[in-house]
Structure formats: C-alpha cells, structure tokens
Amino acid sequence: EAQVTQNPRYLITVTGKKLTVTCSQNMNHEYMSWYRQDPGLGLRQIYYSMNVEVTDKGDVPEGYKVSRKEKRNFPLILESPSPNQTSLYFCASKRDRVNTGELFFGEGSRLTVL
C-alpha cells in the first residue's frame, strides 16, 4: 500500500531534549516536505526536499533541521525543543519536483513540549 509513515504519532517531551520525528514513503517520490499545523494558523511549511541531499527552508524553519540521505526518508530534527514547537506535524511527499503532482500526507505526529 502506498503510504507516508511518520513516527512517533504522539510524543510528550521536555524543553531542550533533542528529538527526531521520522518520515518514510514507499512511493519512490522525489519531493518530500514537513508542515506544522496550529489552530488559527493553518498549515505552514517547515522544510522541503526536492531530491536526495537537496533541502530548502520553508516558511517556518527556525528551530528545526532536516536531512535527506536516502530517497525514502526525510527525518525532522528538533535539536533543542521549546514549548512553542508544540504542534501537529505532517510529512508529505509527491512524485516529482515539478509543482503539478498530487501531495500525499502522513497521519501526523502530535508533539507536546513541556
């Protein structure tokens, strides 16, 4: 089954404790992206990647890192989480870099930073 898989789905952590949210897709998609969703603000893009070893900042990249060492994986790293990073995070992918393709989303990862 074609899917985007995120882990963990739920996480409660404390300020400053490094964490990684993994994202994996099995559709051989070139493009992958991370979003955060907050009440009243909608979905905002954090980082995206057009291919292996190619990553770019989205609208709200501060406090986050990403890497794309393999085509299928695109982990989101919070080196020193803060309470304002409490949010619902989504990973998404699509077939190619040209902005004409359908975007597929993971189920989301709800993160709480105390």
Place this chain on the structure above:
Amino acid sequence: KQEVTQIPAALSVPEGENLVLNCSFTDSAIYNLQWFRQDPGKGLTSLLLIQSSQREQTSGRLNASLDKSSGRSTLYIAASQPGDSATYLCAVGYHQEKLVFGKGTKLTVNP
C-alpha cells in the same frame, strides 16, 4: 503576499443537501490547486487536483472548479452524507514548490 482564504470557516447542513465550499487566492499565477479532506486527529487526504490549465475535476459526488482569472475555486459536494463531515482544505501550488494552504472549512452533515 500569496494568501488563500476559505469561507465559511464552518458549515452545518442536513443530510442530502448539495453544498459548495469556497476557496479564493490572491496570486493567480498558480501551477495547480488541490482540495484535501482532514478528519479529526488525522492526516490530509487528497480529494481532487486541478492543474492551472484545467477548469474542473470530478470524482464521484465531488466536483472542483477553478477560475484563475477571478482567483477562485469551488468544491461542490452532491447529496451530502454524515460521513462527509470533516474539515476541507484547499492548497494552491506556486512556482518553486511553494504551496499555500487555506485554513479550511469545517463541514458538519447532520443525519
């Protein structure tokens, strides 16, 4: 600034009614427009994708239209069912992979 607006923010209708959800965008130089459905606590499921050269797309009871010149898209849902209750988001694709989301319309279909 590229902005996407969805009105109304919430909509409640009786079962069986036909309804229209609206999406407007400020920058008409779009590549595509995609409608998503989001159930509570879940990810986004793609419903319809309209390329900039197209006027509409249909899937089952759903029909999405696109009018680039006026900066508008509509999602028409025919014969609504309680299972259609969800939040519907539109997202507009621009150059260099930029995707701008609306804040969604929360639809409730009452039995």
